[in-house]
Amino acid sequence: MSDTAKTYKIGQHPDLPPPRTEVGVLGWFKHKLFSTPLNIALTLLAAWFLWSVIPPLFEWIVLDSVWTAESRKECWGKMEVPEGGACWAFIKDRLELFIYGFYPAPQRWRVNLSFVLLIMAIVPVLYDKMLARKFGLWYSVAFPFIAGWLLVGGFGLTPVETDQFGGIMLTLIIGVTGISFSLPIGVLLALGRRSKMPVLRIVCVMFIEFIRGVPLIALLFIASTMLNYFLPPGTVFDLLLRVLIMVTLFSSAYIAEVVRGGLQAIPNGQFEAADSLGLTYVKAHLLIILPQALKISIPGIVNTFIGLFKDTTLVLIIGMLDPLGIGRASLADAVWAGLAREVYLFIALFFFICCFSMSRYSLYLERKLHTGH
Amino acid sequence: MKNRLLEFVVAVSAVALLSVTTTAGAGTLEDVKKRGVLRCVVSTGVAGFAYPDKSGVWKGFDIDFCRATAAAVLGDSKKIKAVTSTGKTRFTKLNANEGDVLWRNTTITFSRDVGVKLRFHGVNYYDGQGFMVNKKLGVKSAKELNGASICIQTGTTTELNLADYFHANGMKYEAVPIETNDEARQNYVGGRCDVYTTDASGLAATRSTFSDPNNHIILPEIISKEPLGPATRHGDDQWSDIVTWVYYATVTAEEKGVTQANVDKMKSSKDPEILRLLGVEGAQGKELGLSKDWAYNIIKQIGNYGEIFERNIGVKTPIGLSRGLNDLWTRGGLQYAPPFR
Numbered sequence: 001m002s003d004t005a006k007t008y009k010i011g012q013h014p015d016l017p018p019p020r021t022e023v024g025v026l027g028w029f030k031h032k033l034f035s036t037p038l039n040i041a042l043t044l045l046a047a048w049f050l051w052s053v054i055p056p057l058f059e060w061i062v063l064d065s066v067w068t069a070e071s072r073k074e075c076w077g078k079m080e081v082p083e084g085g086a087c088w089a090f091i092k093d094r095l096e097l098f099i100y101g102f103y104p105a106p107q108r109w110r111v112n113l114s115f116v117l118l119i120m121a122i123v124p125v126l127y128d129k130m131l132a133r134k135f136g137l138w139y140s141v142a143f144p145f146i147a148g149w150l151l152v153g154g155f156g157l158t159p160v161e162t163d164q165f166g167g168i169m170l171t172l173i174i175g176v177t178g179i180s181f182s183l184p185i186g187v188l189l190a191l192g193r194r195s196k197m198p199v200l201r202i203v204c205v206m207f208i209e210f211i212r213g214v215p216l217i218a219l220l221f222i223a224s225t226m227l228n229y230f231l232p233p234g235t236v237f238d239l240l241l242r243v244l245i246m247v248t249l250f251s252s253a254y255i256a257e258v259v260r261g262g263l264q265a266i267p268n269g270q271f272e273a274a275d276s277l278g279l280t281y282v283k284a285h286l287l288i289i290l291p292q293a294l295k296i297s298i299p300g301i302v303n304t305f306i307g308l309f310k311d312t313t314l315v316l317i318i319g320m321l322d323p324l325g326i327g328r329a330s331l332a333d334a335v336w337a338g339l340a341r342e343v344y345l346f347i348a349l350f351f352f353i354c355c356f357s358m359s360r361y362s363l364y365l366e367r368k369l370h371t372g373h
Numbered sequence: 374m375k376n377r378l379l380e381f382v383v384a385v386s387a388v389a390l391l392s393v394t395t396t397a398g399a400g401t402l403e404d405v406k407k408r409g410v411l412r413c414v415v416s417t418g419v420a421g422f423a424y425p426d427k428s429g430v431w432k433g434f435d436i437d438f439c440r441a442t443a444a445a446v447l448g449d450s451k452k453i454k455a456v457t458s459t460g461k462t463r464f465t466k467l468n469a470n471e472g473d474v475l476w477r478n479t480t481i482t483f484s485r486d487v488g489v490k491l492r493f494h495g496v497n498y499y500d501g502q503g504f505m506v507n508k509k510l511g512v513k514s515a516k517e518l519n520g521a522s523i524c525i526q527t528g529t530t531t532e533l534n535l536a537d538y539f540h541a542n543g544m545k546y547e548a549v550p551i552e553t554n555d556e557a558r559q560n561y562v563g564g565r566c567d568v569y570t571t572d573a574s575g576l577a578a579t580r581s582t583f584s585d586p587n588n589h590i591i592l593p594e595i596i597s598k599e600p601l602g603p604a605t606r607h608g609d610d611q612w613s614d615i616v617t618w619v620y621y622a623t624v625t626a627e628e629k630g631v632t633q634a635n636v637d638k639m640k641s642s643k644d645p646e647i648l649r650l651l652g653v654e655g656a657q658g659k660e661l662g663l664s665k666d667w668a669y670n671i672i673k674q675i676g677n678y679g680e681i682f683e684r685n686i687g688v689k690t691p692i693g694l695s696r697g698l699n700d701l702w703t704r705g706g707l708q709y710a711p712p713f714r
Contacts, residue, residue, distance in 0.1 A: 082585075093427055096427075096429075097425060097427065097428075097429050100429075101429070102425070105428065163456065163457075221461075221462075224465075224466075225465040225466075239471075316459075317462075319417055319456070319458040319459050319466070321457060325417055325418075328417060328418050328553075328555075329418030329424055329425050330418070330424065331418065331420075331555060332419055332421075332422075332423065332424035332433075333420070333424045333425075333426065334420050334421055334424075334578065334582075334691035334692050337420050337581070337691075338558065338583070340555035340556075340558070340559065341559075
């Protein structure tokens, strides 16, 4: 045939489509999943594993689950086999307890309002393309105090004692406070540790090393049990406040070390350049050193924040009821007891959503600030 | 039950500090009256004894006794605040004056009474360590458990009791260490251990959460004494007396047949002890520093000992405990109150 016999001049041959086994779905399978005998084995093993885990799990969590019931008995009665599905009715029944803890019901709008204000306060910090961001940032700085007033009350609002805080609200309070106060304190500590003034440096080193050498649990125990004895008798020093201070100090020591790592990565030339421009210490750091150092430190900082957020569950041990504590306490209710899996899955989901979004945001931030070569 | 050693160390060191830095304030009774709220140190959740309901209101056997104390002192059982504490922080919370009284299924021991410097006020629940097994094993007695795998909470006195018991009977066992009751439940149901051992009330509560509770039995042997009772700080005898007699009032009321329903009628009873109890005669209330009708308030608002028991952990509840040792002495139990006189 003329087609096969056709000859082309050098460089004139039209592009042929690639072999069918090398592109598209088939090619993807061939290259990504079945390229070598080892990979074939691994692929099959993984497929078998997923096949044996996901369908039963999906059945348990979604298909066979019960959403409305008044007790565990009723829940299990609605299933083909008792315990054959998740009893989400329990979580639904306790949802308010999980969210607000023991916050008095008529005052819960204050928690909701604080949450909305929190979102409004986070946006200007996270996104720089916002309109009137400067005002937004001032608001963000003021937010912790506004929220504190809203939640605790006083000055026109009914006071609510902090031992009624609990659940997700408590986690968010500890997490957000810890995160927002530990970053500035941590940066100052890092700078202090690199300072040429010996007293300042030694104080900072001692503080950081002490905190890093002591487990958070121990600090929380100190906050909950020992601190009372050091204070003059009769002083009532709110437990939540003590915990907030301890958590903030704890994570600021870690932040300090992360930031110090960033600072050390800045070449000396940058400091010298700043000096030669006649910038003061403050200006040099604010304009030249810190922006670069913090950019390098982002993964470490976010890592510390995620760790801090998850560590908030430790307050359970000193008797504060975070979601985990609420879950455990609710499991002591004989009407529902025995549904531990549902509780822990629910709490895991909450923490996963929070931590995963923090981690995704940090990736976005890294990409945005990536101005390297 | 959990980590008693650590809890003890923390508490003792706290007490040591306490003795150095603080002096006793005004009496606890005045403090509570002034505050208008009774702060009870309670647990963060023990089935039947203390747990929050849907709307966050605390309920349970211990909580009812806390409410009874509030009814006696303040005349209103609703005026309580639950200070949640774990096994490790409960004594320090009490000794650091973050709570007025401890109603938190706490075992009375020498070291707690003397070492931690607490005052205990009678035993409102007699517990003891037991064993639960699946019926299909065909075991009828703990003496037949040689070689069994046993789910046991680590670092507790239950662990020590278990080791002692098996050693004394020349038996061997395989320990499956677990941390919490929920974990024990999952392991036991999943068949990772043949036997679960903890306090008998805990066993009953755990069994009630099974989908097939009738297939499991609690063996007759109780291998330890776990007397649970309320505690207060050293150094306030008046307050200690009040807590003691709040408990005795509930027991006396049951003994005399005074219930929540008939308490008003009982005010015109002919029995002088009932009249003294309800404040119709005598000056018991005044001597305690309380109102005349302190015990009337307890019974009217909370009920007598039997009613508190049946409401929270009794046979008709999902926990389903029988009175057993906690029956009145007149019916073969150990609940016994000194005379109101």
